[in-house]
Amino acid sequence: MSRIQLQGLTRRFGAVTAVDDIGLDVADGEFLVLLGPSGCGKSTLLRMIAGLLPPSEGRLWLDDTEITHLPPQRRDVAMVFQSYALYPHLSVARNIGFPLRTRKRPRAEIKAKVAEVAATLGLTDLLDRKPRELSGGQRQRVALGRALVRDPGAFLMDEPLSNLDAKLRAGTRAEIAGLHRRLRATTVYVTHDQVEAMTMATRIALLNEGRLEQLGTPSEVYDAPASVFAATFLGSPAMNVVDTTVRAVDGTLVAEAEGLRLSLGIDADIPDRPVRLGVRPEHLTLTSAGGQGIRAVVTAVENLGSEEVAHCDTGVSVRGPRPLGVVPGEAVTLSARPEHLHLFDHDSGRRLAWQAASVPQPV
Amino acid sequence: MTTDEVVGESSRGRRLGGHVVLGVLSLACVFPIYWLYATSLRAPQDVYSLSVLPWPLSTASYTEAFAKNDVLGMLFNTGVIAVLSALGQLLVALLAAYAFAAWRFPLQRLLYLMFVGTWLVPFQATMLPNYVLLSRLGLLETLAGVIVPTLCSALGVLLLREHLNSFPKELLDAARMDGRSSWSTLWTVVVPALRPALAALGILLAISAWNEYFWPAMVLQRSNAVVQLGLRSFMGTEGNDWGPLMATAGLACLPVFVLYLVLQRHIVNAFVRSGLK
Numbered sequence: 001m002s003r004i005q006l007q008g009l010t011r012r013f014g015a016v017t018a019v020d021d022i023g024l025d026v027a028d029g030e031f032l033v034l035l036g037p038s039g040c041g042k043s044t045l046l047r048m049i050a051g052l053l054p055p056s057e058g059r060l061w062l063d064d065t066e067i068t069h070l071p072p073q074r075r076d077v078a079m080v081f082q083s084y085a086l087y088p089h090l091s092v093a094r095n096i097g098f099p100l101r102t103r104k105r106p107r108a109e110i111k112a113k114v115a116e117v118a119a120t121l122g123l124t125d126l127l128d129r130k131p132r133e134l135s136g137g138q139r140q141r142v143a144l145g146r147a148l149v150r151d152p153g154a155f156l157m158d159e160p161l162s163n164l165d166a167k168l169r170a171g172t173r174a175e176i177a178g179l180h181r182r183l184r185a186t187t188v189y190v191t192h193d194q195v196e197a198m199t200m201a202t203r204i205a206l207l208n209e210g211r212l213e214q215l216g217t218p219s220e221v222y223d224a225p226a227s228v229f230a231a232t233f234l235g236s237p238a239m240n241v242v243d244t245t246v247r248a249v250d251g252t253l254v255a256e257a258e259g260l261r262l263s264l265g266i267d268a269d270i271p272d273r274p275v276r277l278g279v280r281p282e283h284l285t286l287t288s289a290g291g292q293g294i295r296a297v298v299t300a301v302e303n304l305g306s307e308e309v310a311h312c313d314t315g316v317s318v319r320g321p322r323p324l325g326v327v328p329g330e331a332v333t334l335s336a337r338p339e340h341l342h343l344f345d346h347d348s349g350r351r352l353a354w355q356a357a358s359v360p361q362p363v
Numbered sequence: 364m365t366t367d368e369v370v371g372e373s374s375r376g377r378r379l380g381g382h383v384v385l386g387v388l389s390l391a392c393v394f395p396i397y398w399l400y401a402t403s404l405r406a407p408q409d410v411y412s413l414s415v416l417p418w419p420l421s422t423a424s425y426t427e428a429f430a431k432n433d434v435l436g437m438l439f440n441t442g443v444i445a446v447l448s449a450l451g452q453l454l455v456a457l458l459a460a461y462a463f464a465a466w467r468f469p470l471q472r473l474l475y476l477m478f479v480g481t482w483l484v485p486f487q488a489t490m491l492p493n494y495v496l497l498s499r500l501g502l503l504e505t506l507a508g509v510i511v512p513t514l515c516s517a518l519g520v521l522l523l524r525e526h527l528n529s530f531p532k533e534l535l536d537a538a539r540m541d542g543r544s545s546w547s548t549l550w551t552v553v554v555p556a557l558r559p560a561l562a563a564l565g566i567l568l569a570i571s572a573w574n575e576y577f578w579p580a581m582v583l584q585r586s587n588a589v590v591q592l593g594l595r596s597f598m599g600t601e602g603n604d605w606g607p608l609m610a611t612a613g614l615a616c617l618p619v620f621v622l623y624l625v626l627q628r629h630i631v632n633a634f635v636r637s638g639l640k
């Protein structure tokens with residue numbers, strides 16, 4: 001079991017910088033999820049860790065060994081590919097045993113190891129089949145088996161569930177998470193699916209255009225997003241972000257915009273400042289029209305089964321238990337508790353934190 | 364209503380018309396072959412007969428052909444040339460195509476264009492230099508002289524590179540992660556997965572080597588080492604000896620027909636893939 005460290009890892013393709021100066025420290029036994037939109041450099045980063053792609057700059061360590069210039073077969077890592085990459089001409093048993101045969105292990109040992117892995121993954125009855133005779137979920141498990149059989153120091157997985165249907169995906173997600181709990185093997189897992197990231201990760205590394213946007217546990221990333229990008233990437237529907245001005249009114253700070261007035265619950269007196277205000281749809285509550293909050297007109301109501309989402313004309317959405325009790329066309333006022341409001345810098349989009357020390361204290 | 368009707372299918376009459384046209388065309392293709400075997404089975408005095416059925420049947424032409432030439436030896440030599448030439452070309456094409464598809468290296472495009480370029484150079488242009496080279500090497504009038512210059516075929520490189528380009532790159536990556544070297548990946552992953560394409564190409568190359576006349580004629584000169592040359596011995600200034608000529612030609616076609624019957628699907632595949640002939 002291994003610790004993976006990246007330092008200033010960068011990869012350029014011509015003029016494109018696919019991965020830009022990424023530093024990460026993946027602790028032994030951790031399940032790190034690389035999360036980000038399509039094209040943000042997740043696969044490129046993972047392929048550099050695997051040794052399939054040389055970095056343009058930066059260094060890599062596995063435990064205490066620098067592996068920046070080691071070829072993949074000399075790094076103690078196994079990879080599961082998005083397309084599974086099973087050898088089409090080999091049976092399931094031979095696919096799983098392939099890495100061991102490469103390492104010239106004794107035949108009996110290979111057989112025992114393959115049988116053990118197959119039993120773990122419920123593949124015992126399929127060992128003689130060819131990959132094309134398997135369902136998507138079974139192929140996925142064979143690919144997993146081929147990685148498991150090596151007992152590697154770390155697992156690298158590139159969107160291993162993206163080719164499965166929704167139901168199978170949920171099942172396999174739980175299976176992989178269970179496997180990780182049992183084996184405690186360091187895993188770097190690439191996905192663009194926020195549900196996978198939230199449910200499986202011990203930590204999430206959120207990438208945007210090749211840069212590390214935020215690194216933290218799922219709750220940290222969800223509850224205290226480091227930027228507007230992080231705030232809007234996680235959550236469904238996305239966090240509402242509105243341009244507002246923070247100003248002091250009667251000694252307390254409020255965020256104000258056209259049809260919007262929310263108290264930040266901070267007693268202070270500062271000059272007006274433009275900020276971007278974020279609030280998650282589930283943290284907005286409907287109050288009787290006329291009070292303080294966000295005034296909006298409901299344009300559509302979505303039924304999610306246990307919950308409902310109301311979309312409003314200002315682009316704001318509200319999420320709550322069904323029924324929400326509003327109909328399209330209705331004018332509503334939405335309020336939120338101060339601790340649920342997130343403030344981001346207007347220009348950089350980075351999270352703003354209130355530092356009491358900087359407040360001029362009235363004597 | 365039958366279930367195998369095609370949407371938009373026109374009247375029965377037009378479909379029948381189509382079948383008649385196809386039937387006539389295939390008859391036109393098959394007839395010369397039929398006539399070849401028919402003539403070879405006529406008695407010597409009936410060789411010029413125009414009766415459609417060769418009657419009485421006679422194997423005299425075959426006896427004469429075997430008496431005049433070592434037909435079995437010729438067939439064997441031709442077989443050796445076809446097999447070795449096809450295998451050699453497959454090997455060269457496989458290695459070159461793998462390098463072009465799996466690796467990035469400087470001047471790659473230029474080198475590939477040069478490979479393709481050799482395909483565009485007509486045979487007549489390289490024939491004489493090759494001949495001179497063989498003569499210097501002392502390979503004239505040997506089977507090796509026929510085989511060696513054919514070993515590198517641009518066609519094979521072209522076709523296999525196309526196959527390898529559409530070969531999933533993740534499989535190559537997976538083999539690397541599993542610890543295989545490039546060389547071992549080629550033989551344990553790429554070749555088994557490309558078997559149908561390799562078989563098709565191999566058959567295509569073997570058949571064209573088998574049917575080759577001009578190049579063996581140049582290299583082997585007056586000897587009748589291969590069957591296509593053996594045919595010459597029945598052509599003379601005073602006229603052709605049609606019976607044994609047809610018998611030998613019939614025997615020369617036989618292996619190709621047998622191959623075709625056994626591996627029909629692969630061969631059709633080969634010609635379709637190559638976009639040739």
Ligand SMILES: Nc1ncnc2c1ncn2[C@@H]1O[C@H](COP(=O)(O)OP(=O)(O)OP(=O)(O)O)[C@@H](O)[C@H]1O
Pocket residue numbers: 013016017018036037038039040041042043044045192
């Ligand atoms: N071999 C390459 N040559 C040139 N550009 C590349 C190459 N590989 C990746 N890129 C570019 O690098 C960027 C990141 O690609 P990458 O495949 O890492 O994205 P990703 O996050 O894995 O996306 P996805 O979720 O769609 O798989 C993209 O802009 C892509 O176009």
Ligand SMILES: [Mg+2]
Pocket residue numbers: 042043044158
């Ligand atoms: Mg990717």
